[in-house]
Amino acid sequence: MPAAETVESPTIAIVGGGPAGLMLSHLLARRGVDSIVLDHRSRTEIEHTHRAGILEADSVRLLVDTGVSDRVLRDGDEHEGIDLRFSGRSHRIHFKELVWESVWLYPQTDVFIDLADARARDGGDVRFGVTDASVEGIETDSPIVRFTDADGTPGELRPRLVVGADGSRSICRRLVPEEHRSAYFHEYPFAWFGILAQIPRVAPELIYCRSERGFALISQRTETIQRMYLQCEPGMAPDAWSDEQIWEEFAARLAGEDDLTLPTGPIIDRAVLGFRSFVQEPMHYGRLVLAGDAAHTVPPTGAKGLNLALADVSVLAGCIEDWLGSGSDDALAAYTGTALQRVWRAQNFSYWMTQLLHTTSGRSDGAVGDFAAMRQLGELDTVVSSRAGRTYLAECYTGWPQR
Numbered sequence: 001m002p003a004a005e006t007v008e009s010p011t012i013a014i015v016g017g018g019p020a021g022l023m024l025s026h027l028l029a030r031r032g033v034d035s036i037v038l039d040h041r042s043r044t045e046i047e048h049t050h051r052a053g054i055l056e057a058d059s060v061r062l063l064v065d066t067g068v069s070d071r072v073l074r075d076g077d078e079h080e081g082i083d084l085r086f087s088g089r090s091h092r093i094h095f096k097e098l099v100w101e102s103v104w105l106y107p108q109t110d111v112f113i114d115l116a117d118a119r120a121r122d123g124g125d126v127r128f129g130v131t132d133a134s135v136e137g138i139e140t141d142s143p144i145v146r147f148t149d150a151d152g153t154p155g156e157l158r159p160r161l162v163v164g165a166d167g168s169r170s171i172c173r174r175l176v177p178e179e180h181r182s183a184y185f186h187e188y189p190f191a192w193f194g195i196l197a198q199i200p201r202v203a204p205e206l207i208y209c210r211s212e213r214g215f216a217l218i219s220q221r222t223e224t225i226q227r228m229y230l231q232c233e234p235g236m237a238p239d240a241w242s243d244e245q246i247w248e249e250f251a252a253r254l255a256g257e258d259d260l261t262l263p264t265g266p267i268i269d270r271a272v273l274g275f276r277s278f279v280q281e282p283m284h285y286g287r288l289v290l291a292g293d294a295a296h297t298v299p300p301t302g303a304k305g306l307n308l309a310l311a312d313v314s315v316l317a318g319c320i321e322d323w324l325g326s327g328s329d330d331a332l333a334a335y336t337g338t339a340l341q342r343v344w345r346a347q348n349f350s351y352w353m354t355q356l357l358h359t360t361s362g363r364s365d366g367a368v369g370d371f372a373a374m375r376q377l378g379e380l381d382t383v384v385s386s387r388a389g390r391t392y393l394a395e396c397y398t399g400w401p402q403r
Contacts, residue, residue, distance in 0.1 A: 005154040010036040010125070012320065013145045013159035015133060016166035017126055018046065019108065020292030020309035022115035024163060025124055026068060027317035033324065036157060037119070037126040038133055038147055039166075046112055046128075050196070050269070052219060052227050053108040054079075054206075054303035056399030057101040059310045069114040076106035077220065082397070084357075084384055085209040086377065088256025091384040098391045101398040105206075105220060108306050130155075135162055138175055138288040161320065161332075163289050165313070168278075170294035176285045186351070188275035188299060190214070190358055193232040195246060196269040198225055202262055208301075210357045210380065211253040212373070218254075218262075225268070231358055238270045246270075275299045275354070277347055283312075283336045291316055296343050301357065302350035307399060312339050314402050342400060349396040356380060 014021045017039030025035045064070045080096040095101055119126050129150035137143040145157040164172025207218040214231035221227045247264045279296045292309030315338050322331035383389035
């Protein structure tokens with residue numbers, strides 16, 4: 001006989017068990033609000049999906065001060081700045097000197113592990129490996145979430161509110177009727193060719209490099225494994241370049257008048273990442289709220305994706321508490337307004353950083369010579385030679401205060 005359906009009535013149902021969904025569940029629990037988190041992936045699958053991560057100062061404080069974990073302070077690498085490299089020279093943007101803040105190199109995978117461990121420690125109800133999830137009734141006061149648990153048991157949740165934190169391929173996002181939503185997006189004419197390589201650290205902090213051959217990013221992972229990226233054409237196959245060609249391209253883009261050298265070694269992973277900016281408004285409709293990549297995505301140049309997700313749910317937890325206390329939808333509407341202000345700031349910064357450092361093919365209409373390239377170099381020179389320019393970059397990169 002088929003397993004009997006289980007019907008439960010949590011206050012909040014959270015679809016998506018990545019960092020946004022788990023952090024929201026954690027913050028709600030601290031406010032005495034119960035939730036159930038669902039994710040179609042297994043915990044092991046998420047833990048082995050390696051993703052880089054730069055955490056803003058407030059994201060680090062959120063993890064530490066709310067009792068998730070202080071491991072980021074012990075195992076993460078504090079970065080007090082970045083290098084902008086162009087025309088064969090590196091220029092330091094010293095965050096601590098300019099805005100008295102740092103960022104931390106701490107992979108998103110580790111943020112997930114910390115949050116999953118914290119929810120397990122605190123008795124949180126998080127269910128990985130569910131299938132056939134669906135949401136209905138968001139235009140009523142009684143939404144329903146149906147799913148099949150990892151053990152094959154059909155389940156049904158009847159929460160007061162559904163939160164869609166289910167990433168860039170969100171099923172929840174599409175539940176908002178077309179006539180009630182606006183979508184904004186921008187496709188970029190390039191992608192990133194990313195590798196993991198078994199080499200020692202090239203530099204203590206990130207190097208953002210603009211060259212005539214295209215952008216390159218030198219990041220770190222551990223003392224012996226590094227994550228690095230090259231600008232490439234969209235749709236490029238991960239196996240299009242040999243290891244030798246990859247190292248030659250990195251060397252050519254980093255070449256300059258100083259002694260910066262890039263060691264070579266085995267490449268253990270490669271992938272091509274497409275670029276897209278996307279925002280859906282509003283982030284609240286009926287008994288559905290969106291958070292993180294379900295509502296917006298940014299190109300990785302500005303290191304904003306994970307930080308935006310954490311900032312979203314930091315605001316959302318307080319708005320849900322206010323909504324439960326007052327019964328007024330104004331509290332949920334306030335979430336959309338507050339979150340979107342930060343989202344559009346981050347979109348602007350991510351777009352600016354991307355166009356500042358990436359090259360585009362073709363000449364501008366009516367230009368004599370490569371006007372676009374020379375203008376770009378003029379902008380880079382303006383940024384690094386002006387304290388105001390460096391401060392703007394530092395303030396945006398380290399993040400605006402969370403509300």
